[in-house]
Amino acid sequence: MEFVKERLLGGKEGARGILILAVLLLIVFPLFLDIFRLNLVGKYLTYAFVAVGLVLCWGYGGILSLGQGLFFGLGGYAMAMFLKLEASDPESTKIQSTPGIPDFMDWNQLTALPWFWEPFNNLFFTLIAIIVVPSIFAFIIGVAMFRRRVSGVYFAIITQAIALILTVLIVGQQGYTGGINGITDLRTLLGWDIRSDSAKYILYFVNVVLLLGVIMIGKFVITGKLGRLLLAMRDKEDRVRFSGYDVASFKVFIFVLAAAMSAIGGAMFTLQVGFMSPSFVGIVPSIEMVIFAAVGGRMSLIGAVYGALIVNFGKTYFSESAPVLWLLLMGALFITVVMAFPNGLAGLWDKYKDKLNRDSLKNGFRSLGKREKTFDIKWPKITLPKFRKKETEVKGVPSNIRGDHA
């Protein structure tokens, strides 16, 4: 019980935040929105998976990835491949030259199913692949980059490049991937029509439950020692390294975790929207996803969900009400958010709360908003004095671990 409360929910404050979110998503939205709008909310929430992952890897880990669309896309494509194979049974594709293979393969003169498509006939394999394939991908990128101590802007640029490479690959190999059209016209999941209203309701709830689960995993990570290490790494990577921690491994771990989360979002996207296309893999969607996290607050897992919701809601709303001007309105929204509250919506909320606390209870009240600060105080207590007396510190350190940095 204590474990659930402190670690999974993140204490009293965190539990309240999750509860409000759960009530909003599980009760308020389904009650007050019709199925069309609810399905849209479901679509927005699939981006929230990516945003939550970004809070962990960017907000806490300090790893800014501008290529999360890559993992979202891999997860989404894995799901889409399974659904497409199910939709391309010989009966419904008998008009093709080669019945039984996806329509776009037929248009591209393929006469047999490529080998890497074969396993996606199996749902169990697909579900595993949704998580594992992007994770392996992230692991390879992570190991290659972090072991070489590539970080910051360089890492961001490389992730961007990889996202671009994958887009070009998907568009170019259209016989195998559906090209720029993507994989479209997905109908059923094991015979269950995913386009019906009832299916949309069910998928929405599955989506929300998965999202809450992902948030709890995130909470579990940041409330533990790992979370503290991540913050420490973000702020002073070298110190953590010199304390004997394997910084690269932690970075790889959090990057893979964020990738896996994005992939779940991608798979849920395919299920709810009914197709997958390379326009989710490239640079623009990847940057958009960073914006969701930034608007929500990059240090707040729950804020990221609200960020994804609000930005996408704005997108839909502006483009419906002002089809010609909407891009300018979106731009204005981003600029205002960044200017008015640089820490995102969560930052704004924390500030209001702090003010409230200051006004009502002058002291002795520990809140979520302050937790980060206590942290800042704890850490310097150990290191700061040492840091000031640099010469003595060097003398005190055994020569074998001093390294050439000291």
Add this chain to the structure above:
Amino acid sequence: MKLRVRNQLRIAVRHSLLALTFTFCTLGTLATAAPATSKVNTTDLAVTDDSVTVGILHSLTGTMAISETGSVEAEKLAIEQINKSGGVLGRQIKIIVEDGASDWPTFAEKAKKLLVKDKTAAVFGAWTSASRKAVLPVFEKENGLLYYPTFYEGLEQSHNVFYTGQEATQQILAGLDWASKTLKAKKFYLIGSDYIWPRTSMKIARKHIEKVLKGTVVDEQYYPLGHTQFGSLINKIKLKKPDVIFAAVVGGSNVAFFKQLNAAGLTAKRQPLLTISVTEDEVLGIGGENLEGFYSSMKYFQALDLPGNKKFVQEFKNKWGNDSVIGDVTESAYLGPWLWKWAVEKAGSFDVDKVVKASENLEWKDSPHGYLKVDKNHHLWMKTRIGQWKRDGQAKIVFESDVIKPDPFPKGYQ
């Protein structure tokens, strides 16, 4: 003092922003379409006693906006003319415009909105094959009605879509026959952008060249969308010396492709070229001087000397300005609202199934491009013409075929 004012201002901005977001949330939930029933509308479409609502779904923003604007203008013109002439079944047409934003998922979202929320009786829109593929399942699921204007690769036929542009065989076969006969072409060089439409078109072209025309394809090349370096291609062309280049290069690549051909000395005099992707709209971007003498295979050219076209061009310019040019797709888009109006009036109903049924064999004798008929496979019977581009950006029509039956699933060409 100053600081305090600024702080207050900042707080005010934040408050108003919060209020704004809140209003959006409430507004979104309140917006619902008003249903109306009558004899002509048994499927709960947005039809009232004096109005009927239709949707226009094109990219108003993003990379495709420049191409799709013409279609939006043509559709709006047609609807305005229909309204002036008394509307459809005595009802004035109201338009809801949605922006697909050059983004296929957005197209799907907006298509769904137009059908589910707005209950539009018909939608005129989609442009690229990718956007059509994205909205197709939505139209089939919600039993909507889409009029799709672009010439495209074929291999598709849906109960819920009418294709007012040419499918691949209509555009290609007549063009190649003409090239073989008039230009005495035996060696063809195929070039396309790398996506479904050029690939399918070239597949059909190759089969036709090799099997029917007994010619040869000396090379077949594809370049990514947006590709601008055609130097190596031009060297290959110079090496292989084809009788005709057959091209389906689209978008920004077109500009680079023709400019570089010209710069390399491969002008129309030295190297004949037939394209299926250049209309008057593209010529604006490429420049008439770079295209002079090359040929396009289309069903429509602005310069067509037909009474229906003269009227159409005049009215289009009156509404959208004297400088506007009209390409093949723009004209196709203009056909949509009219074909829908006549089908509705023939059916005496707005119900999609009845309109679809009534559309069969619908004829239009003096459309801007002349006689046309709606086939029961939802494509149009029409003529194909070869235009030779002039320096001023207009075409001289050098060939006109008979009316060609649409054949979206051509036997022997797949």
